[in-house]
Amino acid sequence: MNILTRPILEINLNNLLDNYKMLANLAKNATPAAVIKDEAYGLGAKIVAKLLYEKANCRNFFAAHAVEVKEIAATHPNATFYILQGVGADSIEIFRQQKNIIPVISSPEVLKYWEENKPDNRKVAIQVETGLNRLGFREDDLKVLPKDKFTEFSLVMSHLACGDEKDHFMNAKQIENFERIKKTFFPNTPASLSASDGVFLGEKFHQNMVRLGAAVYGINTAPYRQNQMKNVVRVLAPVLQVTNLHKGDFVGYSATYRAGSERKIAIVSIGYGDGLPRSLSNVGKIFLNNGKIHEARIIGRVSMDNIICDVTDISDIKAGDLVSIADDFYTLDDVARDAGTISYEIMSRLGKNPRFERIYIQD
Amino acid sequence: MNILTRPILEINLNNLLDNYKMLANLAKNATPAAVIKDEAYGLGAKIVAKLLYEKANCRNFFAAHAVEVKEIAATHPNATFYILQGVGADSIEIFRQQKNIIPVISSPEVLKYWEENKPDNRKVAIQVETGLNRLGFREDDLKVLPKDKFTEFSLVMSHLACGDEKDHFMNAKQIENFERIKKTFFPNTPASLSASDGVFLGEKFHQNMVRLGAAVYGINTAPYRQNQMKNVVRVLAPVLQVTNLHKGDFVGYSATYRAGSERKIAIVSIGYGDGLPRSLSNVGKIFLNNGKIHEARIIGRVSMDNIICDVTDISDIKAGDLVSIADDFYTLDDVARDAGTISYEIMSRLGKNPRFERIYIQD
Numbered sequence: 001m002n003i004l005t006r007p008i009l010e011i012n013l014n015n016l017l018d019n020y021k022m023l024a025n026l027a028k029n030a031t032p033a034a035v036i037k038d039e040a041y042g043l044g045a046k047i048v049a050k051l052l053y054e055k056a057n058c059r060n061f062f063a064a065h066a067v068e069v070k071e072i073a074a075t076h077p078n079a080t081f082y083i084l085q086g087v088g089a090d091s092i093e094i095f096r097q098q099k100n101i102i103p104v105i106s107s108p109e110v111l112k113y114w115e116e117n118k119p120d121n122r123k124v125a126i127q128v129e130t131g132l133n134r135l136g137f138r139e140d141d142l143k144v145l146p147k148d149k150f151t152e153f154s155l156v157m158s159h160l161a162c163g164d165e166k167d168h169f170m171n172a173k174q175i176e177n178f179e180r181i182k183k184t185f186f187p188n189t190p191a192s193l194s195a196s197d198g199v200f201l202g203e204k205f206h207q208n209m210v211r212l213g214a215a216v217y218g219i220n221t222a223p224y225r226q227n228q229m230k231n232v233v234r235v236l237a238p239v240l241q242v243t244n245l246h247k248g249d250f251v252g253y254s255a256t257y258r259a260g261s262e263r264k265i266a267i268v269s270i271g272y273g274d275g276l277p278r279s280l281s282n283v284g285k286i287f288l289n290n291g292k293i294h295e296a297r298i299i300g301r302v303s304m305d306n307i308i309c310d311v312t313d314i315s316d317i318k319a320g321d322l323v324s325i326a327d328d329f330y331t332l333d334d335v336a337r338d339a340g341t342i343s344y345e346i347m348s349r350l351g352k353n354p355r356f357e358r359i360y361i362q363d
Numbered sequence: 364m365n366i367l368t369r370p371i372l373e374i375n376l377n378n379l380l381d382n383y384k385m386l387a388n389l390a391k392n393a394t395p396a397a398v399i400k401d402e403a404y405g406l407g408a409k410i411v412a413k414l415l416y417e418k419a420n421c422r423n424f425f426a427a428h429a430v431e432v433k434e435i436a437a438t439h440p441n442a443t444f445y446i447l448q449g450v451g452a453d454s455i456e457i458f459r460q461q462k463n464i465i466p467v468i469s470s471p472e473v474l475k476y477w478e479e480n481k482p483d484n485r486k487v488a489i490q491v492e493t494g495l496n497r498l499g500f501r502e503d504d505l506k507v508l509p510k511d512k513f514t515e516f517s518l519v520m521s522h523l524a525c526g527d528e529k530d531h532f533m534n535a536k537q538i539e540n541f542e543r544i545k546k547t548f549f550p551n552t553p554a555s556l557s558a559s560d561g562v563f564l565g566e567k568f569h570q571n572m573v574r575l576g577a578a579v580y581g582i583n584t585a586p587y588r589q590n591q592m593k594n595v596v597r598v599l600a601p602v603l604q605v606t607n608l609h610k611g612d613f614v615g616y617s618a619t620y621r622a623g624s625e626r627k628i629a630i631v632s633i634g635y636g637d638g639l640p641r642s643l644s645n646v647g648k649i650f651l652n653n654g655k656i657h658e659a660r661i662i663g664r665v666s667m668d669n670i671i672c673d674v675t676d677i678s679d680i681k682a683g684d685l686v687s688i689a690d691d692f693y694t695l696d697d698v699a700r701d702a703g704t705i706s707y708e709i710m711s712r713l714g715k716n717p718r719f720e721r722i723y724i725q726d
Contacts, residue, residue: 091369138607161615240470303497
């Protein structure tokens with residue numbers, strides 16, 4: 001009997017590469033950049049950056065924090081790494097060490113900090129606010145900047161709030177604001193407005209650079225239509241035990257499930273400690289794929305290391321079987337819908353857990 | 364101006380140690396063991412294990428997977444490490460290398476696997492089912508085991524489903540089941556029934572060994588009364604920008620917040636990529652503590668790297684300030700209530716994110 005104990009995170013780098021190329025081609029008049037913040041959404045920033053650098057000629061990367069790309073920037077001196085959370089006393093040393101790490105400056109205060117502490121005269125990026133009301137210079141901030149400041153920026157960028165809804169009025173409003181700000185303050189500066197979702201909104205959203213993240217990793221960033229991206233992530237977990245419930249038995253913490261009849265259950269080795277949302281309690285699903293795909297429900301609370309599933313209708317399930325939590329036929333977008341969140345959040349959690357057995361698939 | 368960019372995870376090892384000692388003293392007729400699975404609930408398994416070994420004489424530890432304690436077991440040969448998810452083909456090699464790692468066997472199938480693959484005759488632990496209906500031998504499984512098997516176990520254990528509710532009928536039912544199983548099958552084997560929550564249920568729940576986890580890390584595992592544990596975790600995050608909303612402005616992804624009047628907002632550098640639950644969107648709180656504690660709400664969606672907060676009523680907040688997400692006066696238990704989950708899940712997420720600045724406080 002084959003007994004396994006650890007969940008498996010399988011990352012298909014072939015599909016990831018195909019997704020990047022597809023998006024870059026959709027926005028072929030813009031320079032493609034890869035978003036590798038948060039460990040490339042948990043999938044491994046070093047591996048993803050190396051792949052896209054070598055196989056797709058990617059030379060521009062975005063991260064949230066300098067510390068996320070410190071080592072990658074050192075080993076890829078011909079690429080540029082933009083840092084979306086800017087620069088401060090807790091990161092300036094990294095900018096000092098690596099000339100190819102570029103802060104995205106989003107406020108007058110951070111611009112002042114950079115001017116006073118910058119190690120050299122490298123050009124930096126500036127973020128302007130167009131409707132998301134997150135980080136970025138407001139137009140009132142730009143009006144009081146000294147005129148000669150506007151020549152110092154290598155990139156002017158903003159970010160869409162509702163790019164995942166094709167006809168949302170915010171998209172038209174944000175591009176109008178962005179075009180006005182560019183014309184007024186940055187007529188000759190390369191511009192970037194869109195992440196993955198904006199790529200699907202048409203060429204005027206592409207500007208000079210697109211920042212490709214979520215969709216590269218297989219997430220459907222255009223949920224108003226079927227996903228066009230190839231699936232990148234599979235999450236598998238081993239069945240540790242198959243046993244029975246008697247009528248009336250309770251299951252899991254706080255006894256939130258009670259069997260109304262005799263049931264067969266499987267205890268599976270994955271839990272919220274592995275990044276599976278606890279909100280899947282009594283809601284989530286697992287699948288046994290043995291030629292035919294069998295579906296079963298999580299019953300009771302998701303605990304740190306385990307889920308318990310009602311497998312009454314799967315006749316031949318046994319300890320040692322691997323079941324799918326997310327797979328090509330039921331992706332993390334589907335799991336996220338069940339969990340009441342978005343796949344970005346789940347992906348970001350899964351990949352950072354050291355007890356996963358990680359498998360990278362690559363030709 | 365002091366500009367910071369990274370969130371801070373502060374772990375108070377003094378309080379953690381005091382909590383362990385307090386719980387061990389409450390169950391003073393039992394051997395205390397520390398639960399360090401899932402990276403000691405995200406707080407750092409190596410650091411926590413070393414602390415409790417050296418300062419509290421802890422010699423018994425529980426983890427979920429052998430891979431979690433492989434290195435710790437090698438550097439602490441005089442301690443015993445119990446593995447709750449058992450043993451299989453993906454972990455047997457670690458058991459071969461480290462004699463002080465002991466599988467907890469929870470099913471006939473895994474017992475068979477161990478018998479066929481065990482590297483030596485070390486005694487192992489056995490888990491029996493008493494009401495949680497998770498991993499464990501059912502009484503029917505025990506009845507058909509050969510009689511000589513019962514001498515081979517160094518520990519018989521089970522786990523409470525509702526130990527966090529003092530008067531829950533499940534507690535009485537589980538101890539009755541556990542006592543019957545012990546008497547019938549394991550009359551001379553040391554026994555363990557309770558994790559932190561069970562320690563508060565009285566001496567008969569303590570048995571021979573208590574498994575101290577969540578409460579050591581400051582979680583209130585007895586929420587029917589005020590938390591008796593010292594707080595261990597603080598989560599701080601820097602304000603990156605303070606700016607204004609005009610009446611009618613939308614905030615964040617999918618424009619889920621709209622300003623009904625002029626507002627002042629702070630953009631703070633923490634998001635679900637750092638482990639802050641996205642379910643805090645439009646619900647969660649932050650605090651500025653400058654002598655007086657000021658409270659503000661998260662508005663709009665939590666994004667991967669940022670939250671946006673309505674700080675209209677905090678007159679002197681500015682870029683560079685550190686705000687509290689979780690603190691001694693508003694703990695992760697409180698944050699979890701706001702997020703619709705338990706602090707265990709949040710703690711498990713926070714600690715595994717490399718972009719936190721981690722600070723360990725220790726005398």
